[in-house]
Amino acid sequence: MARLVIAVLLCLITSISWAQNNVIRVNDNGSDPNAAYVIKMMKLAIEHIDTPYTIEINREQYSQAKVNEEVRTRGLLDVVWTTADAEIEKALLPIRIPLLKGLLGYRIFIIHKKNQFKFSHVNTLDDLKKISIGQGRTWTDAKILESNGLNVIKSNKYPNLFYMLDGERFEAFARGVNEPFGELAQRPEMKDLMVEETLLISYKMPFYLFVAPDNQKLAKELELGFNRAIADGSFDKVFYNDPNIKDVLDKANMKNRKVFYLDNPFLTKETPLDRKELWFDPKTAP
Numbered sequence: 001m002a003r004l005v006i007a008v009l010l011c012l013i014t015s016i017s018w019a020q021n022n023v024i025r026v027n028d029n030g031s032d033p034n035a036a037y038v039i040k041m042m043k044l045a046i047e048h049i050d051t052p053y054t055i056e057i058n059r060e061q062y063s064q065a066k067v068n069e070e071v072r073t074r075g076l077l078d079v080v081w082t083t084a085d086a087e088i089e090k091a092l093l094p095i096r097i098p099l100l101k102g103l104l105g106y107r108i109f110i111i112h113k114k115n116q117f118k119f120s121h122v123n124t125l126d127d128l129k130k131i132s133i134g135q136g137r138t139w140t141d142a143k144i145l146e147s148n149g150l151n152v153i154k155s156n157k158y159p160n161l162f163y164m165l166d167g168e169r170f171e172a173f174a175r176g177v178n179e180p181f182g183e184l185a186q187r188p189e190m191k192d193l194m195v196e197e198t199l200l201i202s203y204k205m206p207f208y209l210f211v212a213p214d215n216q217k218l219a220k221e222l223e224l225g226f227n228r229a230i231a232d233g234s235f236d237k238v239f240y241n242d243p244n245i246k247d248v249l250d251k252a253n254m255k256n257r258k259v260f261y262l263d264n265p266f267l268t269k270e271t272p273l274d275r276k277e278l279w280f281d282p283k284t285a286p
Contacts, residue, residue: 027067079211082207085140089268100239110165111196135174177252202262254282255285
């Protein structure tokens with residue numbers, strides 16, 4: 001009888017351990033517009049591998065630094081998603097599949113309505129360098145724009161950038177193409193702001209999943225799932241049929257904008273730039 005009890009307990013412990021090892025814990029506190037899409041992509045990857053992972057969502061109001069640390073130490077979270085640069089790739093293990101196909105590297109501007117004429121006459125990079133552009137002080141995008149010689153005005157707080165633009169402290173607020181329409185819709189009181197109509201800035205900006213440096217099993221399995229989904233076309237199907245991305249591509253009119261291609265000196269050499277199937281191209285998009 002005692003042996004039977006011990007056997008049952010061992011089975012229970014094994015089952016609990018197995019369940020814990022196959023749960024992927026993430027944080028979605030409701031403030032990240034990309035969270036629902038990322039979780040949908042994670043589920044797609046899981047469908048393409050043998051390990052039956054489940055996703056557990058933590059709703060706590062964690063800062064980005066807190067989320068990164070919990071993932072790094074394998075504390076309360078297993079996966080975080082964010083834009084990539086050399087610094088975060090040293091701290092966390094990236095799964096080098098750009099979940100948004102580099103869409104965040106395409107930037108358009110929020111501007112003051114009365115200034116559209118200035119942007120309609122921008123034809124060269126030198127013209128663009130004369131425009132003052134607002135960005136967050138710690139954002140990688142700010143560093144990229146500065147490294148290409150653009151005139152960047154910084155703020156410590158993201159909401160302040162809208163008030164600064166409205167008050168004409170700078171002329172343009174550079175945003176990922178998937179961001180400004182919703183941001184302006186959330187700020188109906190700022191009636192003098194609009195999305196600029198003619199220009200597009202482009203640089204490579206991967207948006208990856210990251211795990212703890214010693215969590216290589218999870219990283220390899222999710223990467224395998226993503227690559228299988230890319231190969232069978234389901235990755236692109238989810239991307240192009242996502243309602244928010246479809247809305248962005250319809251509104252942004254990317255194919256008809258003047259494109260300024262910038263360098264991103266903060267990418268690591270491991271960035272898969274040679275895999276064309278991983279990157280969105282507005283000129284050839286369906």
